Amino acid sequence: MVMQLQRTLTRSRKADLMTELVQTVSGLLLVGFLWTHMLFVGSILLGVEAFNRLAQFMEQFRLLDVAVVFIILTAGAHVAAVFRRIPGRWQEQKIVWKHAKTIKHADTWSWLFQAVTGSAMLVLIIIHVFIVVYAGINAKLSADRVHSWMLGFYIVLLLLAEYHASVGLYRALVKWGVVKRKSLKKVLTFITVCTIGLGLVSLWLFLSLGDSV
Numbered sequence: 001m002v003m004q005l006q007r008t009l010t011r012s013r014k015a016d017l018m019t020e021l022v023q024t025v026s027g028l029l030l031v032g033f034l035w036t037h038m039l040f041v042g043s044i045l046l047g048v049e050a051f052n053r054l055a056q057f058m059e060q061f062r063l064l065d066v067a068v069v070f071i072i073l074t075a076g077a078h079v080a081a082v083f084r085r086i087p088g089r090w091q092e093q094k095i096v097w098k099h100a101k102t103i104k105h106a107d108t109w110s111w112l113f114q115a116v117t118g119s120a121m122l123v124l125i126i127i128h129v130f131i132v133v134y135a136g137i138n139a140k141l142s143a144d145r146v147h148s149w150m151l152g153f154y155i156v157l158l159l160l161a162e163y164h165a166s167v168g169l170y171r172a173l174v175k176w177g178v179v180k181r182k183s184l185k186k187v188l189t190f191i192t193v194c195t196i197g198l199g200l201v202s203l204w205l206f207l208s209l210g211d212s213v
Contacts, residue, residue, distance in 0.1 A: 016085075019081045019084050019085060020081075022078075022081040023078060023082060023172075024172045024175075024176070026074050026075075026077045026078035026081065027078055027172055028169070028172065029070075029074050030071075030075060030078060030165070031165045031168065031169050033070065033074070034161055034162075034165050034195075038198055038199060039198075041198075042198045042199075042201075042202050044139065044206060045201065045202065045205065048139040048209070051139045051142075052138050055138050055139075059137070064132070064133070068129060068133060071125070071129060075122075079122060082118060110167045111171065113163075113167070114164060114167055114168060114171070117160050117163060117164045118164055121164055124153070124156065124160065128157060131145070139206075140209075142206050143206045143207070145206075146203055147207065151203065151207065154199075154203055155200070155203065158199040158203075159196065163192070166189070166191070169188060170184055170185065170188050
């Protein structure tokens with residue numbers, strides 16, 4: 001089974017190395033962007049005026065356009081690298097699932113969940129980017145969106161994004177031998193809890209604003 005799995009996931013050493021590098025670098029950039037984005041959203045904790053000033057600053061210097069281009073290029077490279085690693089044939093996928101069930105290792109299952117959450121995130125992020133670019137950013141618009149059906153949308157996106165980022169960063173750093181597993185898990189768990197907490201509090205504040213902005 002191990003040989004089958006290796007043949008399934010490995011095609012060319014050089015190509016695999018390049019794919020791994022692209023996936024790792026693009027993943028790290030996306031995690032950095034995600035955390036920066038969460039800080040921007042969290043600026044609502046400083047008040048409506050602070051949030052709107054930051055939004056105006058981004059609009060003035062066209063940082064939103066830069067962010068969109070960055071997401072398209074970086075996420076595109078990341079998705080392309082990931083899809084190259086994911087088995088495309090049903091028989092190959094069965095080998096991977098069988099292997100995961102056999103060894104019952106948390107890191108193996110986390111890789112599979114990464115693929116699932118990544119696919120879901122791709123759809124949600126496209127919707128999110130389209131809405132932000134089309135409608136714009138300020139406290140009132142954000143509050144209006146949260147008051148609509150998008151509250152559930154943002155909660156799901158928040159949870160998926162933070163899980164995907166945390167597990168992806170863990171796998172990348174462990175894979176390249178940067179840090180120890182146990183220490184890294186504790187740090188990333190703390191960061192994930194903090195960022196999810198920041199996101200939920202920010203959503204609650206937007207929800208509580210109502211028509212006051």
